Amino acid sequence: MTGAAGDPGAIERALRAVAPERWEAYETLLGALAAGQVWMLLWHGTPGSPDAQYGNMEIGGHGYAPCVTSPEQLTASGWARGHEVISGLEIANALYRTRWGLWLDPHRPGGGVGVPWADLRRIAVGLDRLPAGPLRLSEPQVQAGQFYTVLEQQAGEVRPLRSLRRCWVQPVLGQPYLAIGLDLYDTSPPAIEAARALVQRAAALAPEGLAVSTVMMADEFDPVALWLWANARPFFDRDAGHGHPGPAAPAPQHPTGFGYGVPPQQAPAQPWPQQPWPGYPGR
Numbered sequence: 177m178t179g180a181a182g183d184p185g186a187i188e189r190a191l192r193a194v195a196p197e198r199w200e201a202y203e204t205l206l207g208a209l210a211a212g213q214v215w216m217l218l219w220h221g222t223p224g225s226p227d228a229q230y231g232n233m234e235i236g237g238h239g240y241a242p243c244v245t246s247p248e249q250l251t252a253s254g255w256a257r258g259h260e261v262i263s264g265l266e267i268a269n270a271l272y273r274t275r276w277g278l279w280l281d282p283h284r285p286g287g288g289v290g291v292p293w294a295d296l297r298r299i300a301v302g303l304d305r306l307p308a309g310p311l312r313l314s315e316p317q318v319q320a321g322q323f324y325t326v327l328e329q330q331a332g333e334v335r336p337l338r339s340l341r342r343c344w345v346q347p348v349l350g351q352p353y354l355a356i357g358l359d360l361y362d363t364s365p366p367a368i369e370a371a372r373a374l375v376q377r378a379a380a381l382a383p384e385g386l387a388v389s390t391v392m393m394a395d396e397f398d399p400v401a402l403w404l405w406a407n408a409r410p411f412f413d414r415d416a417g418h419g420h421p422g423p424a425a426p427a428p429q430h431p432t433g434f435g436y437g438v439p440p441q442q443a444p445a446q447p448w449p450q451q452p453w454p455g456y457p458g459r
Contacts, residue, residue: 187212187245187264191280194289199348203308209264209291210299214243214280215250216267218258228260233279240279240290241271253283265299272296272397297397307347313403316344316354318386324411326378327356331412334374336360336367339410341393345400353387357404363394 186208193201221228230241244250250259271278272293281288298306331337341357358371372390379388391400410416 183208183212184246187214187280188249191245191289199308203303203349205289206291206295206299206303209268209278209280210303211264213261213263214245214267214278215247216241216243216260216262217253217255218260222258223260228258230260233282235279235290238277238292239275240277241267242279242282243267244281244283249281249283253281268296268299272300294397294399307345307353308349309399310348311399312346313400313407314344314346315408316342318344318354318383320354320382320386322381323378323383323386323388326381327374328412330374330377332414334370336362336364337371337374337412338414339393340412341404341408341410343400343404343408345389351387353389354382355400355404356388356390357393357401357408358390359393359410363392368392 187205190201190205190208194205195201217231219229219231233240233242244253244255244259267278275293276296277290277292278296279288279290294309298308327340331340337358338361339359341359343355343357344352345355346352356375358368358375360367360371375388375390382388391398391404393401393404395401
């Protein structure tokens with residue numbers, strides 16, 4: 177399937193500007209990828225065929241599906257098998273759900289640039305809706321006694337709410353904020369809305385200038401939720417008694433990969449094209 181491309185050269189221009197620690201340039205690349213299209217390299221089959229399978233690369237122990245960013249780069253890559261043109265939004269939505277990243281132009285000198293699955297998730301959900309990384313996550317040090325008191329006092333009235341956790345989130349771009357993890361018995365829209373409304377009411381008593389956000393603990397793809405499961409004890413736990421810490425949080429069942437942001441850039445271990453391991457199914 178061919179995705180729309182408002183500016184065919186935007187991804188390549190953004191790609192040339194990306195370098196370690198240049199987070200603004202990387203964010204521009206993500207925006208160009210969200211609005212553009214890529215040429216996915218098929219190891220097996222043809223576009224739309226039942227046996228279509230994307231190529232694969234393993235970099236730093238993590239899986240990436242390779243692609244190129246233009247017909248010219250497809251020619252330069254020397255790829256002699258099939259390919260599929262797809263919008264950046266569609267491929268991001270497909271890959272992040274299986275914790276696969278996307279590697280752009282691996283044939284280029286230096287090996288191209290990898291986009292980890294957590295950043296593909298940002299593209300799929302909306303770049304303006306999730307914080308830019310890499311994220312620094314830690315225990316909150318901010319004093320917000322009234323805010324926490326109201327949360328603990330009123331949390332018992334929100335019956336779908338099992339527990340509350342908290343962490344301090346510092347994005348690489350943008351302002352830091354306090355994240356409240358919502359662990360629910362029932363994740364239906366009304367239950368989620370009730371829990372978020374609780375936090376919103378309490379936020380009126382938060383210190384001036386403190387940004388507060390919520391994260392669903394049931395979201396197995398959210399790096400903040402995964403950190404909370406692994407590192408934060410509940411400050412409200414219905415099962416253990418209101419306002420008392422529960423048992424130690426379970427470890428996350430899924431790896432977070434590189435998290436947000438450009439992974440350590442390293443060229444493929446073998447000259448391109450390298451022999452891939454079993455590929456991610458194509459569309």
